Amino acid sequence: MNLALGKQVLEKEVGNPDVATNGVITGYKGSVESRTYSYFKWPGSLTVDLEKQYVVKCIRFLLWDGMGKAGVSRDSRKYRYRLETSLDGEFYNVAYDTGENGYNGWQQFLFHSGIKTRYIRVYGRHNSRNDSVHIVEVEAYENDTPPKLDAEIVLEKRILSSIPKSNNQRRTP
Numbered sequence: 620m621n622l623a624l625g626k627q628v629l630e631k632e633v634g635n636p637d638v639a640t641n642g643v644i645t646g647y648k649g650s651v652e653s654r655t656y657s658y659f660k661w662p663g664s665l666t667v668d669l670e671k672q673y674v675v676k677c678i679r680f681l682l683w684d685g686m687g688k689a690g691v692s693r694d695s696r697k698y699r700y701r702l703e704t705s706l707d708g709e710f711y712n713v714a715y716d717t718g719e720n721g722y723n724g725w726q727q728f729l730f731h732s733g734i735k736t737r738y739i740r741v742y743g744r745h746n747s748r749n750d751s752v753h754i755v756e757v758e759a760y761e762n763d764t765p766p767k768l769d770a771e772i773v774l775e776k777r778i779l780s781s782i783p784k785s786n787n788q789r790r791t792p
Contacts, residue, residue: 622669622759623739629666629708634658639757640667644770647687647755656683656755659743664703666740667757672706674733676763678714679772680741683753684723686770696748697721702728704736711740715776721747724773729763731779 621642628636639657647655659665685694699721703711715728739759743752758765 658751661743664742672737677760677765679727680757681755682723699745701742703740705738727775729777
């Protein structure tokens with residue numbers, strides 16, 4: 620079961636916030652007016668409140684890639700971001716940072732031991748095309764075998780140990 624389905628996005632600056640957790644992962648278009656993806660200016664973030672703490676073994680999200688319609692090719696834009704988690708919404712642990720690399724499409728993170736969290740944040744740092752980060756969907760699962768996607772997973776990371784708290788925690792601005 621997708622723990623993020625229908626959950627609230629906390630930031631008021633996010634456009635179309637309800638879309639990021641509505642479960643729709645096809646048919647997204649390239650215009651804001653289409654209301655088929657959430658967006659925010661970078662640097663900035665989109666945080667999903669799961670409403671209670673869970674031990675999550677998989678987090679995945681879809682960064683806009685132009686593939687929302689059949690017969691199209693992948694857009695060349697690349698997003699740089701940090702995936703962060705938090706128990707209290709104040710202190711966040713960095714689960715993954717793209718560094719200078721950039722990606723679009725499905726990003727999937729498997730936590731071997733699980734990670735206890737309530738909040739999932741995508742902190743967008745850059746988009747090679749414009750000043751916004753575009754997120755089609757955010758998902759979270761208690762098991763490490765989420766439903767199969769009928770799409771390519773562009774980036775998959777297996778995180779074998781729990782996220783260390785020292786030197787990896789940052790306070791919400």
